[in-house]
Amino acid sequence: MKQDYLKQLKLLLDNYRMEDKEKQDILTDYDDMYENYRDFGMSETDIEVKLGDPNRIIHDLTEGYAKVGDAVELSPGKTKAIALSPFAALLLFFVGGFLFDGWTYSWMAFLLIPVTAITLNMAGSDKHLFTALSPFAALIAFFVLGFVFELWHPGWLVFTVIPFIAITTEIKTMKPLEYLTAISFFLILPVYVLYFGERDLWIPGWLIFLAIPAIGALNEKSLLKILIWELLIVGGVAGYLWIGEAYDRFDLALLAFLPLVSYALLREEGGIRQMPKEYRYLLLLSVVVYVALGLLFDLWGYAWLVFLSIPVYAIYTNAEGSARIIGIMPFVATFLFMTLGWFFDLWAFAWMAYLLIPVVAIIKEA
């Protein structure tokens, strides 16, 4: 009950432009009050009545703070700079085009418009400034790598900098191990593509991704559970390599991970038994479809998309209106990206599917 109360309060506080330390201080105070009232012999229900419904008290706690997403009142100088940025962009576009014959690149000058607006709105008041600017930096880097050096692949890897910066911005709210777990995918992906991919070792190079659950398992509180996870991962890797090399059947070698998958699904905390019924069926159906598509059409590398149906279903049933569409869009983009790349070999352009995410968000939130 206390955790639920504090969690709800934190969610509400997250809607305001407030420093993390300030939020933490408020939560610590409410935690202390909760405990103090408990010491006085009050029941949890009475304590929560006494402290007040988070939805009601949030106004007192955030007095003087702007809401996230609210327009910030800008100085006249900043407003002028934002208003002038389209003209500056247009000028740069023509200068780049006419004087340097750089029409291919000079359109990027138009990125100056959102970059100026974001920088002047957020600099000094919002720690997410670099996260907000990172898509533009990544896009420019991607086009430079692509147009100038013909490095569309693996140039797309620069986009991993976006979630990396977003997670790193929240580093103060995470324990070191949680942070490492969160960023591990974005550290491993470049290694996989640049090292294993370049040597055409996609298989069994993908095993490197198992470092993610191996690191994640270290977050477990019980030493026994950590040992079980690590042993199953290492055992699975060893079995996979052995079967794959000995019989030259890396598809069948996946069976070596059966104990790991079984443990992940059947464990008490977070396992399939704690899942609501519809999620169990959906997971089972996804596994069946994945295996069927893999065995019948050798679509192992593509058919994993079927598992995205689980988070999509979760978003569909838990969110409403704009939040639902915005939440589902990354999965739609991934589906389009993989489909265009896998079946039509359009990897160089397929990434554009991800532009759907900000476009839909802007349209829906406008």
Place this chain on the structure above:
Amino acid sequence: MNTQFKKGIIELCVMKLVNDKDMYGLEVIETISKEIEVNENTIYPILRRLTKQGYFDTYKEAEGVGAPRKYYRLTSEGIERLDESLNEWTQFLTRVTRILGGTTA
């Protein structure tokens, strides 16, 4: 009473109480609420703000078997600020009483 005005007065009361004796949050609420209607959501923001402004510092102290309590203590800046505020308050009260035709204490 105007909310901001009331908050200003309560802030002064909080500082005065903590100056007299180190107190934990609920103790401050309990003491003030004997005279003025206040609750957690009025007092704790004041305690946090005064701590952030450097007028209070805090320390934890275990109380019997219960959870440790966070005590507030006035810093030297806090004592200076309290003196200034008390002077301003006394002068203000004197002038208001004069205007309203009463007698000053």
